[in-house]
Amino acid sequence: MKLTVNTPEGTRDRLFAECMGRRQVQERLIRLFRQRGYREVSTPETEFYDLFARSGSAIPQEQMVQVFDQSGKLCVMRPDSTTPIARVAATKLRALPLPQRLYYDQTVYRAGPAHSGGNRELPQCGVELIGAAGMKADLEMVATAVDALRVCGASRFHVELGHAGFFRDVAARMELEEGEMERMRALIEGKNFAALRDMFAPFRENPASAALLRLSRLFGGPEVLDEAEALAGETEAVEYLRALYGELSAAGYGALVRFDLGMVHQIDYYTGVVFRGYVEGAGDAVLSGGRYDSLVGVFGREAQATGFAVDVDAMARTLPEAAPSALDTVVHYAPGYLAKALEAVDSRPAGTCELSPCRTLESSCSLAREKGAKTVLVFDVTGERVVKV
Structure with a gap:
């Protein structure tokens, strides 16, 4: 039987510079979130499917990666972080006063069509402001979204705002059946102008159709x-x-904020302001979020809420590639000199110095040349010395 050495569809290995870029984005976002008073929570990678079905999740069932636990119950790999965090806020944090500012740094899993080439593992950093309603809460969330893109190092970016209520108000004037309403929403979201004109042709007399x-x-x-x-x-x-x-x-964010009233995605999930963040160099939004006032109440604690998530990999790809530090020194040490050797490595910039596993100095010098290091630092009975290679 031939050993399979590739990864499952929708997954991939990340190496060196890509890992550094991802970590850089994560660290900068977490620093911002903590500075703004958000505290970290983490939820299981697998959850019962019923959790998302019960909550009216924004993620369609066909996009969930399904698994079964040992008892045969249907579970899914975490398709989004907001729903599990809403569960936590309503149960584990029930005794704590609102509002609660929570942040997360974890991967979500989405199933795409076979052979589509899409990524099924999506590392996200995000925040949830639970138990806060009104203008000030929305201001905090949008401002934090703008600052999240800024601290990551994006040079050209903006956040687009919409509102779930605008679409609901205008669409209600059309008196369409539910299926037709969903079709209209998809066409608007996809900016499919020709199909929209055909769909609205019978409703020319209704002013709402023009809007x-x-x-x-x-x-x-x-x-x-x-x-x-x-x-x-x-x-x-x-x-x-x-x-x-x-x-x-008035707070200095106006130049970085735009509007998109055609932002009608997942409109049943969101209840108020919705927004997306775009960065030059990314083909799609790298940040998305909005107000979802009904979700936490599903789990037994009424609390209005808002939040957003940053696609860490998408954000990292828009930034200049982080160059790893060049190896400069290899440390060769004799028995009994490990402590001195480690002290030498730890005192230098990360990635510029490493221990040699070789037994002989000659082998350590050969290793240094292969790796492009310029010197070998030696610790033995003669003391400490440097050998050029």
């Missing part, structure tokens, strides 16, 4: 809010976004 047809093009600066009102009339969602933008601009 929905234009919805997938309502993205850009604050002028988008004026156009939305001209099409759909005054709505609470647009007025809220306008006030939110005013506060963000």
Whole structure:
């Protein structure tokens, strides 16, 4: 039987510079989250499927990686972190006062179509603000999202805002059946203009159809809010976004915030402001989040909430590749000199010095040459000396 040496579809090995880039992003995000008062939680990699079915998860069932536990119960590899953290907030943290600021650094798992080449392992860093409603909570979350992209080292980036209430308000005027509503949502999200025109052709007399047809093009600066009102009339969602933008601009975030009122993905899951972060060099959003006021209550504790997650690998790929430190010195030591040898390695910049496993000095010198090191540092009965190679 031939040994399989490749990895399962949707998984891959990460080496050296890629690992350094990922760690750099994680460390910078965690530092920001801790500075803002968020505390770390971690949830199991496998959860009962019922947890996500019960919560109305934003992740479709076909995208969940399914497994069975020893008793035969259906489980899934964690498809998102928000739902398990909502469970924790409603149960393990029930006695603690709200709001709770929580952050996580863990991998989620998504199943894509066979042979699609998609990644099934998605390392994410994110935050959840549990038990906080209103403008100040949304301001904190959007500002933290902008700062998350900034601290990672992105030079050209922005965050786009939308609101679940705007789509709901306008779509309700169409009186469509549920299946047609879902089809319309997918077309708007995919900015499929031609198919939308065909779908709305029978509804030309309904003013809401003009607003929905234009919805997938309502993205850009604050002028988008004026156009939305001209099409759909005054709505609470647009007025809220306008006030939110005013506060963000006053705090210096205005130039990094845009709008996309066609952001209608997973609209049943989100209940208010939704947002995505984009960085030059990435083909899709590297950050996504929004307000989800109904989720925590599913697990027995009513608490409004908002949060976001950063796709760590996608973020890292947009940054200059982190060059590993060049090896400069190999340390050769005789029996009894391990402590001195380790002290020498630990006192130098990481990656520039390492121990030699060789028994003879000649072999250590040969190893140093193979690895591109310039010197061999020797510890033996004659003391400490440097040998050039």
